[in-house]
Amino acid sequence: MSALRVLFLGGAGMIGSAVAREAVQRGIDLTVVTRGEHRRALPSDVRAIRADVRDAASLDAALGAEEYDAVVNWVGFTPQDVESDIARFAGRTRQYVFVSTCSVFGRPVPQLPITESSPRRHPVFGYARQKLAAELVLEEAYRERGLPLTIVRPMHTYDETTMVFPVTWTAIERMRRGEASVVHGDGTSLWTLTHSSDVARALVPLLGNAHAVGESVNLVSGDILTWDQIHTTLAQAAGVREPLLVHRSSESIGREIPGWGEALQEDFRHSILFDTAKLRRLVPGFHPTVTFSEGARRIVAWHEEDASRRVFDDDLSDAFDRLIRNG
Incomplete structure (x- = not known):
């Protein structure tokens, strides 16, 4: 054949x-x-x-x-x-x-x-x-x-070469320093x-x-996580057991970080949960093999291999500080 x-x-x-x-x-x-x-x-x-x-x-x-x-x-x-x-x-x-x-x-x-x-x-x-x-x-x-x-x-x-927007390497480094990372909404909306x-x-x-x-x-994988869990899982993969997370509205984040506003307000703020019945019917036996816990470890390991991959954005970090200060 x-x-x-x-x-x-x-x-x-x-x-x-x-x-x-x-x-x-x-x-x-x-x-x-x-x-x-x-x-x-x-x-x-x-x-x-x-x-x-x-x-x-x-x-x-x-x-x-x-x-x-x-x-x-x-x-x-x-x-x-x-x-x-x-x-x-x-x-x-x-x-x-x-x-x-x-x-x-x-x-x-x-x-x-x-x-x-x-x-x-x-x-x-x-x-x-x-x-x-x-x-x-x-x-x-x-x-x-x-x-x-x-x-x-x-x-x-995602794969190991990408961060999971809106989580950034800047957020990882801040959490490693004991500084807070900003999470949109109350951190409990669901994502896949x-x-x-x-x-x-x-x-x-x-x-x-x-x-x-x-x-x-x-x-879709059917791997359902809250945004707090996504941040925490990446932080723990980077060696931070209990990261500091501060919650701010998608609108206030969009005002401080304009490039994030549309995606957060129109997409990421909403809970997303999928039925995978059609996929499993068309592809019998399909099931995801990479949990986000494993994926997060791969992301951190890839970034740790080369210092040039670990980009810290001072402007973004300053925006986080303003959001934290101003409530």
């Missing part, structure tokens, strides 16, 4: 590179198209093509007449980013996979847990609003033009984190899976 032929449009970032490794391990014949140097190392068995995914002429020239069993778009963020794919791939692949985000679900969620049929709505948060608009364009193409669409939605994904390797183990079995065509699937 010939190997499944899969094309990644983009996919050299944190999640895409993890999925690429999992795909190659499962015997998939993988081609990755990127515009420049890969941000993350890809397996040597991957065929790499240089082209601008958003330049129709460049991409058409790079792909030629080749066909693929599945195409995964990692770099579609707006309707304009995906519109040319509809004509290009509607009759050229058995599955077109759009990587969206669980942030498309309306906040606050009217009923928990979130399922794939929960209301999607985001009039304010720009990233989620654009992803949702792209989803709607592709869903119309599935209904009207025969695009064999699968939408996958990762939730907050998923390690990139678990997203890969969930996504790869969906490739070439006819049962997934016409479906949207939330790629």
Whole structure:
């Protein structure tokens, strides 16, 4: 039996590179198209093509007449980013996979847990609003033009090379010094984190899976934590047994740290809990393998390996101090 032929449009970032490794391990014949140097190392068995995914002429020239069993778009963020794919791939692949985000679900969620049929709505948060608009364009193409669409939605994904926003290395160092870190809200809202390797183990079995065509699937771990637990788990991995945490409203944090305001106020302040029944039905036997306790240890260990990775932001630390002083 010939190997499944899969094309990644983009996919050299944190999640895409993890999925690429999992795909190659499962015997998939993988081609990755990127515009420049890969941000993350890809397996040597991957065929790499240089082209601008958003330049129709460049991409058409790079792909030629080749066909693929599945195409995964990692770099579609707006309707304009995906519109040319509809004509290009509607009759050229058995599955077109759009990587969206669980942030498309309306906040606050009217009923928990979130399922794939929960209301999607985001009039304010720009990233989620654009992803949702792209989803709607592709869903119309599935209904009207025969695009064999699968939408996958990762939730907050991390690996050892990333901190879990809004926790930063600055916060870790402050807690090591015995200084407080600022947590939005009262620290009890629920959140879901998923390690990139678990997203890969969930996504790869969906490739070439006819049962997934016409479906949207939330790629989440089900690992439910409060924001106090997230901060405390990272602190304990860094050797701080009882970190000092000070709670401030998302609005006040946004005033002091403007770059954080939209994400905290429109997304992170709300409790998020997912039903994973569809994922487990489409990928029998799936269960996450990396708990956040283990993930936090990996994050701290990676940062400890090289001093250049441990960036302390004095401006952010000063903003924390002002928030703590001013209540």
